[in-house]
Amino acid sequence: MPQTLSELSTTQLKTRLETENLQLIDVRSADAFNGWRSNGEIRGGHIPGATSLPAKWSSYLDWLDIVRSKSIAPEKPVVVYGSDERETEVVARLFERAGYANVDLYHQFVREWTTDEGLPMARLERYRHLVSARWLNTLLTTGNADEYDNSRFAVCHAHYQNRRAYEEGHIPGAVDVDTNSLESTETWNRRSPGELKQVLEDLGITHDTTVILYGRFSFPDNADPFPGSSAGQLAAFRCAFILLYAGVQDVRILNGGLQSWTDAGFAVSTEDSPRQPVNDFGAAIPAHPEFAVDLPEARAILRSADQNLVSVRSWREFIGEASGYNYIEKKGRIPGAVFGNCGSDAYHMENYRNPDHTSRAYPEIEAFWREVGVTPDKLNAFYCGTGWRASEAFFSAWLMGWPRIAVYDGGWFEWSNDETNPIETGIPQ
Amino acid sequence: MKATPMTLDEIQDEIIEDFRRFRDGMEKYEYIIALGREHPGMDDRWKTDEHSVPGCQATVWLRSERWDGRLHFWADSDSLINKGILALLLRVFNDQPPREIADVDVYFIRKIGLSSQLSPTRKNGLAIIVREIQRQGRRWAKESRGI
Numbered sequence: 063m064p065q066t067l068s069e070l071s072t073t074q075l076k077t078r079l080e081t082e083n084l085q086l087i088d089v090r091s092a093d094a095f096n097g098w099r100s101n102g103e104i105r106g107g108h109i110p111g112a113t114s115l116p117a118k119w120s121s122y123l124d125w126l127d128i129v130r131s132k133s134i135a136p137e138k139p140v141v142v143y144g145s146d147e148r149e150t151e152v153v154a155r156l157f158e159r160a161g162y163a164n165v166d167l168y169h170q171f172v173r174e175w176t177t178d179e180g181l182p183m184a185r186l187e188r189y190r191h192l193v194s195a196r197w198l199n200t201l202l203t204t205g206n207a208d209e210y211d212n213s214r215f216a217v218c219h220a221h222y223q224n225r226r227a228y229e230e231g232h233i234p235g236a237v238d239v240d241t242n243s244l245e246s247t248e249t250w251n252r253r254s255p256g257e258l259k260q261v262l263e264d265l266g267i268t269h270d271t272t273v274i275l276y277g278r279f280s281f282p283d284n285a286d287p288f289p290g291s292s293a294g295q296l297a298a299f300r301c302a303f304i305l306l307y308a309g310v311q312d313v314r315i316l317n318g319g320l321q322s323w324t325d326a327g328f329a330v331s332t333e334d335s336p337r338q339p340v341n342d343f344g345a346a347i348p349a350h351p352e353f354a355v356d357l358p359e360a361r362a363i364l365r366s367a368d369q370n371l372v373s374v375r376s377w378r379e380f381i382g383e384a385s386g387y388n389y390i391e392k393k394g395r396i397p398g399a400v401f402g403n404c405g406s407d408a409y410h411m412e413n414y415r416n417p418d419h420t421s422r423a424y425p426e427i428e429a430f431w432r433e434v435g436v437t438p439d440k441l442n443a444f445y446c447g448t449g450w451r452a453s454e455a456f457f458s459a460w461l462m463g464w465p466r467i468a469v470y471d472g473g474w475f476e477w478s479n480d481e482t483n484p485i486e487t488g489i490p491q
Numbered sequence: 492m493k494a495t496p497m498t499l500d501e502i503q504d505e506i507i508e509d510f511r512r513f514r515d516g517m518e519k520y521e522y523i524i525a526l527g528r529e530h531p532g533m534d535d536r537w538k539t540d541e542h543s544v545p546g547c548q549a550t551v552w553l554r555s556e557r558w559d560g561r562l563h564f565w566a567d568s569d570s571l572i573n574k575g576i577l578a579l580l581l582r583v584f585n586d587q588p589p590r591e592i593a594d595v596d597v598y599f600i601r602k603i604g605l606s607s608q609l610s611p612t613r614k615n616g617l618a619i620i621v622r623e624i625q626r627q628g629r630r631w632a633k634e635s636r637g638i
Contacts, residue, residue, distance in 0.1 A: 119610065121516065121608065122516070122608060122609060122610040122613075123516040123517075123519050123520050123523075123604070123605070123608040123609055123610075124520060124572055124609055124610050124613050125516070125517075125520070125610075126517075126520060127520075127570075127572050127613075128610065156517070159517060160517075279611070279615075281546075281615050281618045281619065281622075282546060283546065283619065283622060284545040284546060285626070321611055378540075383540060384540070384545075406545065406546055406547060407545045407546055409546065410546055410615075412612060415612070417610035417611060417612040417613065418610060418611050418612075419611055419612070
C-alpha cells in the first residue's frame with residue numbers, strides 16, 4: 063500500500079537541507095530548472111544542489127535507469143518539488159515504488175521559496191539562450207516572448223546535406239541552413255569572413271537579428287556514408303558557434319531540437335519558408351575571433367599550465383581504438399588533451415544531453431568537467447573530429463558564462479593530417 | 492522429432508500477448524530487467540571492436556553465425572536494460588532464416604509500447620540494434636546466395 067507522502071514546510075526543508083544529506087529533486091522542465099519563469103516563479107532557476115528530473119520523463123519505461131544514472135541513491139532521503147502538485151506527487155510515488163524508503167514532498171517552491179529573496183536560487187547564467195518549444199511558439203505566433211527584446215528574429219533548421227529532413231517537417235517559418243554553407247567542405251573549419259557574411263545575408267541574418275537554431279535527430283548510423291546528416295541538433299550547435307564567432311549578438315538554441323517541438327504537440331510544416339535576404343550583416347566578421355583557435359594556438363595551449371585542450375570525443379577515440387569517422391584514418395589523441403567525454407561516438411552527445419535530447423543540466427556538466435580539471439578559471443579550447451561536438455561543449459560553457467573558451471576548429475582531422483604532430487594512444491598514465 | 496520452429500511473426504505475436512499483462516511502464520521495465528538478469532550474454536573473447544555496435548549509449552556486442560541455414564545470435568551489454576532488450580530481440584530473431592530476418596517488419600516493438608515508452612536516447616539505441624541485426628541478416632542472406 064502506498065504510504066502517505068509527507069509534505070514539508072519551507073522551514074522544515076531549510077532545516078533538513080542544512081542538517082541532512084538530502085537528495086532534492088526538481089520535476090519541472092529542464093528550461094524552468096535553467097532559469098525560465100514559466101510556472102509563476104517570481105525568481106527563475108532552482109534550489110541550489112537540486113537534481114533536474116523533469117516529470118515528463120516519468121512516462122519513460124526506462125525512468126529508473128535515468129534516476130540511477132543521476133546517482134540518486136535509494137538509501138538516502140529524497141525530497142521532490144515542482145510547480146504542479148499532482149506532477150510532483152506522481153514522481154514521488156514512482157520513487158516509492160522503486161524502493162526509495164524516505165520520500166517527501168515540498169509544494170511551496172513557487173509560493174514561498176521563489177518569493178523569498180533570503181532563500182538561495184541558482185540558474186544558468188545565459189539561460190535565455192536555451193529556449194523551450196513553448197517560448198518559440200509564442201514568439202512565432204505573437205512576434206513577442208519573455209526575455210526577448212528585439213524586432214527581428216530568424217528560426218533556422220540546421221542540417222548537414224539533408225534538406226529532405228527539412229522538407230519532411232520543420233518548424234513553421236524556419237529556413238534551412240546546411241552546415242556546408244558555414245564550414246568548408248575541405249577542412250570542415252569555419253568559412254572565411256567574406257563567405258560567412260554572404261551566407262548570413264542570404265539567410266536574412268544581421269548582427270542584431272535574434273537567431274534561434276534547432277535540428278532533427280534521426281538515429282545517426284555509422285555505416286551510413288554521411289552519419290552527420292542524422293545528427294541535426296549537433297549541426298545546430300555547430301551553426302550557433304559559427305554565428306557567435308561571426309558576431310550575431312543574440313544566438314539561441316531550441317532546447318532538445320525538433321524533438322521538443324513535436325513532444326510539446328506543435329505542428330510541423332512541409333512548406334518551404336521564404337528567405338528574406340538582407341543587404342548588410344552590419345558588423346565586421348568575426349566579432350569574436352577569440353572563440354576559434356587554430357593549430358598554432360592549439361600547440362601553445364598544450365604548453366600552458368592554465369589552459370586546456372579538451373577532447374570532446376568518445377573514450378574509444380580518446381584511447382585510439384577508433385578514429386570516429388569514415389574519412390579519418392588515424393586513431394589516437396592529441397598528447398596532453400584532457401578527456402571531455404562526448405558519449406558513445408562521433409555523432410552522439412549522450413554525456414551532454416538528457417534522454418530527450420534536451421541539454422543536460424549544467425551542474426552535471428560542470429561536475430564531470432571539474433573531475434578532469436576543466437574549470438572556468440582556465441582557458442578551455444574544445445576540440446573533436448571536425449568541430450561539431452566541440453561546438454556543443456563550447457556552447458554549454460558559453461551558456462554558463464565561462465570567460466575564456468574556444469573551439470579548436472581543426473580538431474583531430476587537422477592534427478592527425480600533419481605528420482609533424484605527435485599522437486598518443488592507450489589509457490593515459 | 493524436431494518441432495517446427497515458430498516463425499518470426501508468431502514469436503512477435505507471442506511477445507505482444509505476454510506484454511498484455513503489464514499495467515504500466517514500471518512493470519514492463521521490471522520484466523525487461525529480469526530478462527536482462529537471466530540473459531546468458533556472450534563470452535568475453537567475442538567482446539571486441541568487431542562485434543560492438545556503435546552509437547549505443549552503453550556498449551552493446553552482437554555476433555551471428557549461420558547454422559543449418561538459420562542465424563544464431565549472441566548479444567551482450569554492460570547495461571541491464573540493454574541486456575533485457577537484447578534478450579527480447581534474440582527471442583524473435585534467433586535461429587531464423589537470414590532473408591526473413593532482413594525483411595521482417597519488426598512490429599512487436601511498436602505494439603508492446605517500446606517505441607512510445609522508451610526515452611528517445613534509449614529508443615535510438617534500440618533502433619541501432621535492430622538495424623544491425625537486420626543488416627547481419629542481409630549479409631548472411633547474400634553470402635548464402637554466393638554473392
